[in-house]
Amino acid sequence: MSKHERDASGRTGACCPGLLTAPLDEGQATELAKVFKALGDPVRLRLLSMIASRAGGGVCVCDLTPAFDLAQPTISHHLKLLRQAGLIDCERRGTWVYYWLLPEMTDRLAAILARPAGQPLPEPTGHAGAAS
Amino acid sequence: MSKHERDASGRTGACCPGLLTAPLDEGQATELAKVFKALGDPVRLRLLSMIASRAGGGVCVCDLTPAFDLAQPTISHHLKLLRQAGLIDCERRGTWVYYWLLPEMTDRLAAILARPAGQPLPEPTGHAGAAS
DNA sequence: CTTCTATGTTGACGAACGTCGATCCAGGAA
DNA sequence: TTCCTGGATCGACGTTCGTCAACATAGAAG
Numbered sequence A, B: 001m002s003k004h005e006r007d008a009s010g011r012t013g014a015c016c017p018g019l020l021t022a023p024l025d026e027g028q029a030t031e032l033a034k035v036f037k038a039l040g041d042p043v044r045l046r047l048l049s050m051i052a053s054r055a056g057g058g059v060c061v062c063d064l065t066p067a068f069d070l071a072q073p074t075i076s077h078h079l080k081l082l083r084q085a086g087l088i089d090c091e092r093r094g095t096w097v098y099y100w101l102l103p104e105m106t107d108r109l110a111a112i113l114a115r116p117a118g119q120p121l122p123e124p125t126g127h128a129g130a131a132s
Numbered sequence C: 001c002t003t004c005t006a007t008g009t010t011g012a013c014g015a016a017c018g019t020c021g022a023t024c025c026a027g028g029a030a
Numbered sequence D: 001t002t003c004c005t006g007g008a009t010c011g012a013c014g015t016t017c018g019t020c021a022a023c024a025t026a027g028a029a030g
Helices: A026-039 A042-053 A061-067 A072-084 A103-113 B026-039 B042-053 B061-067 B072-084 B103-113
Strands: A088-093 A096-101 B088-093 B096-101
Touching (some): A061 A072, A072 A088, A103 B103, B026 B042, B026 B103, B042 B061, B042 B072
């Protein structure tokens, strides 16, 4: 089921030291954008969090669907996108299909968004007083 | 310039301990999805990385535009989306407009995507041998 | 075999998105 | 003032996305 259809999963070419330290090239940006785009939908975010927070063995689709006011094919479609983004994987066990998180991808995103240590935070020029 | 038009910047209601530990509710998901959607475009990712990697004082739009094969209004539009997502802010200095990163937002995203410590990684039930 | 249930797939529709040309606004220079 | 330049806004176009109903598929149970 998780055969050859991952688009932006494993290899990025490098370890991606973060997009906050050096401008990333077009290829990296395109690949990363696919994953972020997969996260750019409330339904998929909730699906991912429901799957990720169930730490054991995987979550059955039949547990996910009733949490939404959406038709079953819609849920299936969102799960497919999350899978193609390399964020989750799935397996059929008898009648049901179970999904689980691929923490490598979320780890990678977290590392990319985190700044090295305590980046200088370039001397507030008078602005930067935005978020609470 | 950075007045009242941020949509998903500051307050989330809580500190958001991460979407990997507990299923997030509809409101949190909707708000988070706006930010991830802003990151879900290669051009915006490159813009953000170019802005973020210039640690001092901000980047002029005139330094950003020539890096893309896009018309100037398109770049302006992408910058606006990044600003509405609370990821960057800008200021006019004379003739030019300078953009800079709002690290609070990227910090928040990184924290949300990171798992608490070394999450159990739920005893591979036979699957989980997917990636690489 | 047939039947039932749980999911994935297909095709279509409206809405949102990315892009552009044209235009407008803000500042600096003459 | 009038010009010019950097950047934002507007309106429109084609593409992509989210959603659904209909259908297809995979196992389990008769």
